[in-house]
Amino acid sequence: MAKITLNINKKDYPLEADPQMPLLWAIRDLAGLKGTKYGCGVAQCGACVVHLDGEAVRSCVTKVSRAAGKKVVTIEGLSETNSHPVQKAWQEIDVPQCGYCHSGQIMSAAVLLREKPNPTDQDIDDAMAGNICRCGTYLRIREAIHTAAELQKKTGTKG
Amino acid sequence: MKQFVPKKAATVLSIFIFIVAVGASAFRNDAPVKQITFSTINRDSVESVQAFEIVYKTLMSPRCMNCHPAGDVPLQGDDSHLHAMGPKRGLDGKGVYAMKCSNCHQETNIAGLHMPPGNPEWHLPPAAMKMVFQGKSAHELAKQLVDKKQNGNKDIKKLIEHADDGLVLAGWDPGEGRTLPPVTHAEFKKAWITWLQSGAYAPKK
Numbered sequence: 001m002a003k004i005t006l007n008i009n010k011k012d013y014p015l016e017a018d019p020q021m022p023l024l025w026a027i028r029d030l031a032g033l034k035g036t037k038y039g040c041g042v043a044q045c046g047a048c049v050v051h052l053d054g055e056a057v058r059s060c061v062t063k064v065s066r067a068a069g070k071k072v073v074t075i076e077g078l079s080e081t082n083s084h085p086v087q088k089a090w091q092e093i094d095v096p097q098c099g100y101c102h103s104g105q106i107m108s109a110a111v112l113l114r115e116k117p118n119p120t121d122q123d124i125d126d127a128m129a130g131n132i133c134r135c136g137t138y139l140r141i142r143e144a145i146h147t148a149a150e151l152q153k154k155t156g157t158k159g
Numbered sequence: 160m161k162q163f164v165p166k167k168a169a170t171v172l173s174i175f176i177f178i179v180a181v182g183a184s185a186f187r188n189d190a191p192v193k194q195i196t197f198s199t200i201n202r203d204s205v206e207s208v209q210a211f212e213i214v215y216k217t218l219m220s221p222r223c224m225n226c227h228p229a230g231d232v233p234l235q236g237d238d239s240h241l242h243a244m245g246p247k248r249g250l251d252g253k254g255v256y257a258m259k260c261s262n263c264h265q266e267t268n269i270a271g272l273h274m275p276p277g278n279p280e281w282h283l284p285p286a287a288m289k290m291v292f293q294g295k296s297a298h299e300l301a302k303q304l305v306d307k308k309q310n311g312n313k314d315i316k317k318l319i320e321h322a323d324d325g326l327v328l329a330g331w332d333p334g335e336g337r338t339l340p341p342v343t344h345a346e347f348k349k350a351w352i353t354w355l356q357s358g359a360y361a362p363k364k
């Protein structure tokens with residue numbers, strides 16, 4: 001066990017954790033933020049994606065020690081009022097079915113739109129292929145990402 | 160009287176001596192370096208090509224080739240299938256958007272079967288210098304490895320140093336359930352250096 005302070009969604013969380021603990025465990029069980037989901041635990045599904053210094057890491061295989069001193073952003077912290085263009089687009093298109101995969105989908109899409117504000121379908125495939133949706137909402141995800149790109153352009157907000 | 164050396168043989172011998180003498184006298188000038196290296200080339204090309212056999216079978220093993228694919232998606236597993244979820248190379252070889260290598264591949268291997276192997280430098284060769292191994296014949300790969308335009312501008316010294324690159328070494332620490340390259344790193348390095356220092360000859364095929 002070690003004392004580790006995690007900065008999650010701009011707030012410091014002083015935690016006691018084994019440095020080898022997956023970041024996902026720390027986020028959900030120690031910091032109590034349950035928006036990020038556990039799907040496979042082996043970096044195969046994307047349900048657990050959070051931002052670590054802006055990158056869409058898979059928190060199930062990221063050791064908590066890697067996050068020390070860095071900025072973690074989870075779905076709860078993507079925006080303060082659910083107003084991130086991706087979140088707005090997701091609501092407008094009503095993307096989720098069961099919803100389980102979508103915090104990961106949204107976090108991945110936010111990185112795509114930051115790096116490629118006008119993504120093509122190919123860019124969307126390249127960015128999102130690692131986020132599995134068991135309910136098969138892929139077509140709505142694609143549509144919502146294009147919508148989010150439009151919103152981002154209009155409002156000038158960036159992820 | 161019986162001749163000690165038959166006439167014919169004596170003629171051949173004297174022609175031979177003449178050639179050697181002409182050749183040897185030429186050594187006094189600096190021109191005939193070519194002639195000296197000519198015989199060295201023959202000897203070393205055999206040694207060089209033999210060493211490359213070991214280099215080739217190592218580089219074409221999944222632990223090396225999987226990150227030197229012909230396309231832009233890395234390969235996976237001992238059967239070198241396309242990496243699940245199709246991550247792309249990207250310009251710098253480190254992936255794209257939400258699919259960057261280090262989003263899953265950590266600084267070290269993760270325990271357990273089929274877990275992502277790790278290294279701080281995990282990446283493919285960059286888009287401008289793809290260094291493809293997959294599908295290359297021994298001849299093609301040997302040529303490519305020493306071509307500065309295709310090897311990241313590496314001279315022989317840099318190529319030798321590259322044998323101890325962190326990501327090269329990672330091939331011998333592949334994580335659970337993955338077979339090792341066919342020879343040890345020490346054997347590979349010895350063959351690599353021998354190949355390079357004896358002229359880096361490409362096998363015929």
Ligand code: FES
Nearest residue numbers: 039040041046060
């Ligand atoms: S839970 Fe992390 S990728 Fe599936």
Ligand code: FES
Nearest residue numbers: 099101133134135
């Ligand atoms: S909405 Fe159910 S898994 Fe994606």
